[in-house]
Amino acid sequence: MADRHGRTFPYLRLSLTEACNFRCGYCLPDGWRAEGGAGFLTLEEIRRLVGAFAAAGMWKIRLTGGEPTLRRDLTDIIATVAATPGVRRVAMTTNGALLARHLPRWQAAGLTALNVSIDSLDAGRFRRITGHDRHGELLEGIERALAAGLESLKLNAVLLRGLNDDELPAWLDYVRTRALSVRFIELMRTGDNGDCFDRHHLRIDLWEEQLREAGWTLRPRVPGAGPAREYAHPEYAGTIGLIAPYGRDFCAGCNRLRVTARGELRLCLFGEFGVSLRPLLQADDQREALIGRVQELLAGKAASHALHAGRTGLTPHLASIGG
Incomplete structure (x- = not known):
């Protein structure tokens, strides 16, 4: 799968639920409230969806939420995705409460990255x-x-002025003896x-300057890597990762x-529209039509988000699509 800007897409982020059991101030400060409308994708719909995307060349599937561990059939979902021909990495993003x-x-079912x-x-x-x-349960789960x-094991921390922006030294001590990646994410509107x-x-940018001054060096980007x-x-x-959505050329990769x-389907986290693929997930014989529809939509993918202009698109909060 490719767009008109020369970018290829081996990576699918699939949300399993909009629900979350945390109340993060930058996402769901009042907690999650159920809304009406169609239910979440069923296991069979997920099987057809992932099968089609993998047949079109996608090999990395990340399960997100909301909080994906709230799905009672999560283990079955992981096993279904892992058994899909062409899928080489099954990843999940979680708040770690049940880790x-x-x-x-989850690992026995086929989870390979977290x-x-x-x-x-x-x-x-x-x-x-x-x-x-x-916090204690979460740290235990990470260990x-x-x-x-x-x-792959990565930790995500949203950088928040006045709340955690002085913790870089503590995090550096943490990764001194732990073979994992800590990624700091610039807060997105x-x-x-x-x-x-x-x-x-x-x-x-300030933290990036501090890392370079302390002798940290930028690593080459590996295939299928995030931003x-x-x-x-x-x-x-x-290692330390920095995600800067307001940085220059952020969307180029x-x-x-x-x-x-x-x-x-959302072509961009901050896109202005979404297109339902659900009608094409009701039977196994719709795979070619589903692939064709996605490729058709990819032709209209924009070169960049419009966060710099203050346009956040359809995303009310990150729990609604999994970041």
Whole structure:
């Protein structure tokens, strides 16, 4: 799959649910509330969707939410995706609340890569940001994931001015002996978080300068990688990634498409429209039509998002599509 800008797309981010059990101030400060409309994609619909995308060349599938671990059939979903011909990496992004309890079964089902959201190494700050006092459980789950031997383990932290923007030294100590990647994500404006964005947005360039001054060097981007600029240091087991959505040429390396939990294709996280693929997920004989429809829509993919102009598109909050 390719667009008219010369970008290819081996990577699908598939949301399994819009629900989340955290109340992060930059995303769902009042918690998730169910809305009416069609239900979330069924296991059979997910099987057909992933099968079609894999047949068209996509080999990396990331399961997102909301919080994907709230799906009771998550283990079956992982197994279905992992068994799809052509899929080489099955990844998941989670808040980690259930990680310590369920990781072995997810890994046995075929999970190969994991991203865990943890916005602070300080328990009090974590509680203030997320609305939950589960910091200890989360750290325990991360240690178990380290020991589990996954192909990839990454931690995600949203950089928030006045809340966690002084924690770089603590994170560097954390990755000194842990072979994982910590990625700092610049806060993005969405339809619902304008006030939070104005209070807490901070450009990530400052941290990049600090890393370079401390001897960290930029690593080459590997196939199928996300948008992070990854830095390494010979004295550290882990790496540091920086995701700067407001940075120059951020969209030039775009390599992923998104499908919402209700089956809507989004060409961009901050796109102005979505197209439902669900009518083409009701029978196995619709695969070619589904692939053709996606390729047709890709021809209209924009070169860049419009965040710089203050346009956040359809995304009310990141839980609605999984970031």
